[in-house]
Amino acid sequence: MEIVYVYQKKRKEFGKQTLFSDKLAELTNEILPDPSLAKNFIERVECNVETQSLPDKSEHEVNTESFTFINRGILHLQGGWPKDVDPSDVEHTIRYRKKIEKDEEYIRSVKGMGDIMEHCIKQNNAIDIYEEYFIDETDTLVTEEPIAKSLNVYKDPNPVKRCASYVSWYPEDGTKIAVAYSVLQFQKMPQNMCLDSYIWDVENPNMPDLTLTPTSPLVCLKYNPKDPHILVGGCYNGLVSYWDTRKGSYPVDSSAIEKSHRDPVYNVQWVQSKSGAEFFSVSTDGQALWWDIRKLSEPTENLWLDPEKNGRIVGGTVLDFETTMPTKFMVGSETGSVFMCNKKAKNPSEKITHIYPGHHGPVYALQRNPFFLKNFLTVGDWTAKIWAEDVKSSIMSTKYSNSYLTDGCWSPTRPSVFYTGKMDGTLDAWDFIFKQNEPTLTIQVCLVCNSPIHCVKVQEHGKLLAATARDGSTTILEVSDLLSKIQPNEKIIFSQMLEREAKREKTLESSAREKRIKAAQKRPNSGSLKPVGTDLNELIKASEEDFYKCIEEDQWEREKMLEKEAKLNAALNAN
Template sequence: MEIVYVYQKKRKEFGRQPLFGDRPPEVTVHLPSDPALADNYVERNPMNVEMQAAPEMSEHEINTESIVMANQGIQHTEGGWPKDVDSTDVEHTLRYRRKVEKDEEYTRVVKTLSETLEHCIKQNNAIDIYDEYFASVKEELNTDPPSAKTLNVYRDPNPVKRTASCLSWYPEDGNRIAVAYSSLAFQQTPLGMTNESYIWDIENPNQPDQSILPSSPLVCIKYNPKDPHILVGGSYNGLVAYWDTRKGSYPADSSTIDKSHRDPVTSVAWVQSKTGSEFFSTSTDGQVMWWDIRKLAEPTETLWLDAEKNNRIVGGTVLDFEPTMPTKFMVGTEAGLVAMCNKKAKTPADRISHTYPGHLGPVFALQRNPFFLKNFLTVGDWGAKVWSEDVRSPLMATRAHTAYLTDGCWSPVRPAVFFTGRADGAMDVWDCLFKQSAPTLTVQVGASPIHALRVQEHGKVVAVGARDGSTTLLELSDALTKPQNGEKAMFSQMLERELKREKTLEAAAREKRLKAAQAKRPGSSGSAGKQQVDLVALLAELEANEQVQAANADFFKIIEEEQARLAKQQQANANAASAAAVASAAAAAAAGESA
């Protein structure tokens, strides 16, 4: 490839045209030598000096304008067939191929090309079997501190800014990201707000790659893992719709208003099926609905979220579905509970097998660990928790933050790493093998609260959506993306150890509560079955009271720590002010004495 350098300069900057000619030498200045200055110099012989009349210049490149790239598609139709052959007819094309293959020229050309191809393949495969090519290559432990840097920021192009409420990565190579924009404040939709959501090319932050036009602002969006051209989204008015990016910005089909959710659709998830066209959704109206994009007129199945089986419906906030468990799924609710559900249960009452009392507020994030499917992560109120299906208490929990946690997810490449987003605009990276009391890395993404957090499939890039409509891409360092030696085994041992400890504590607490309940009800009349039912009810009441008391204790402990910190800061400010006053008084006294 030829490299060409072009230097451009205006004609007026060249100056006057130089005219050269022959002329005899003449003396312009004569400076006689001073013998007294000879002692200041040292003679160097020989002496070589290079002189250049032109000033020295170096090449410099600068680009002050942003490059705007646009992608355009073309429709390719098969060509190259003779006029007498119909390319749409399979028999015609097959007959013509057979005719060409029998031609001697065709055989000669294929043989010539195969010889060239075989020669290239043999060159690529020519290695010395006695040479150790990778003997010196050793896997070195990465000692660099964890870090993250900003790659791009994609801002909502509309004048009325909205929240980037949900993110979904392109499933094949992660070169695009779909962002759903909506205003989540109840009945506070600003005037002039558009319903558009966008698909961004990660290499072009200047303008969206494609628009998505729903009938109502999208709250959630999800790519189809089998067909990357298909997206499904849930709207603020309760409708669900799907888009085919090859057919334009308008939805290919949408549900009807009378058969849809009654509240905003908070989460959607694709179901593992042969057709790849089934998904399900949840909403704060307390329903989970199953859909098929081939017929979106009405849901194929509906489940009411009666999590505690007391005829009290709770709203759903987030879904989690693991393809290797086709009948099981989990739902996070507004009440802070995580419901473990089974679609193939014998009776509707058995669809919700049990619940986990996760948080004091809504569950904003729920995801299974991609390496250990029995363990899952929940994010809500002021902390994040790691759970196991076998116990109803968390195995690990982060400390209570001063800011609300809004989203979280696991790393797809490291089993012990997960991410959380906070309402103060910061993202925390937790490495459970390194430490559990504090995050390994905290990145201040911006001043606006974080609302959505998704990691690319390769684990190198994190997309962060904020309330001001901006979506920031962060590139993680190798310390957060390359697994350590034996990390999976060590994290598995940690989870097993915590699971055994929780089971032991849970059994001891249950036995203690049963003994206390029996002591409080001595000689109660009635059958043994009724006594057992009463004991179970009393046990549930005691357990609920203990959870409330523990939550209250944690809450007031945080308040006391914050008050102590503020009092300490005020005392330090007062001491500094008094010291400054004493210093100024001493300076004034010294000035009076000198006067």
């Protein structure tokens, strides 16, 4: 049997093409015969000799019978679940797993079966004969300086530059990013402005991989974690739309204007469900709406953000939903508060279960720690704070920055690392195991114009970081191993740190509560009295005097500092 294999190669891979042409012969040099040299030559009988520049090779072929392998899998659902648990219901299975994992017999059973499984695995192990067993191993703690380098910058290709308001990583391998572009300043949108948003290939910053064309500029945009071909976006006019990248640039479906939000949709989150088609959105109109992409004509549920239950609606700015907690979700508001909500509450008034008084201004970022789900991060005003669910006040926070904070997120690979973006165009990396009073690394993302950072998102593997800016640019940064690889015992140390700070805050809260009770007991009727009339006017007058006095003292100190600087400059000039 003759074996033939055809090698194919593109013409451009051969290199520069060699071109031959006909040319007449020309004499370049002429050596005339010298009869005196004839005596040095001996005439020889004519002979033929063949030479080969390459060694001789022999060819030997062996044909073996081909064998086809087939892989088949078995999906085991029914046998391992009790009769009262529906294996197709995600909530039932998660609840049953948590119940079993708390049982003491579960740990013993796993250990017993683990020994048998380990014995079977070791039978198929390969031994590295070059491995050095007794080498003096150093500590695996990474001691290098934290660094971050810029890989690519993706700029808005339109002449009218818009803010890159949101970025979402491709869920499988992080080879693409979806960026939403819009102008968020009220009534600052220029006429005939392009409405497109784009999906970029990480390796190609010159041209978008796909264009998304909505009916209104996109404020937020998010990939479906179950199906990476599907994206959902929130528009400036309050609509929500979803795209299927296999079906082109235009949205497959959009919500009806009369059933949608009345303000821009600032955040969307996918919900854990059997179909993988459900999500919910929040807007500054004070509503959180649940949607199903199979029917976007109207929302499936809605929640009015009325924390005081008195009709005063609060605008929402950001959402957080954890798939392992299908009934819980959190909403950050314009007032700086964070609302803990329960989707399964019987009455709408009971859906907001707890309120955390977070920041002085709007909450721009809200995310649970991927390793410790009871702790979450909030970013707003000039600081970032870490909270525990069962504590009313924050347990840790960063120092107040000179510039306003705009966004933040946890590292998916290191439990103690998070990132914050600021209005001055810088991005801070915080590592709370090593430093709490200042950031571990500060990166100037926008080198030219110091444009404010608007959105910060980390890739699933923790190595790449995407930061969008108000000038329409999106920068991909690669961080060093110190910020992306988990350190020895880091999880245990940070867990102990969170528990210690939570206990401290609980102790302070109980102490303050006892003091308030004692003060109320000493003045039993003073709780219902409020300053009125002349007493209120006197209090206002006293507070105004204190305020102006503080301003005068501050101004006097500044004048003294300026005088000292002037004297010092004069002395230097004289020398």
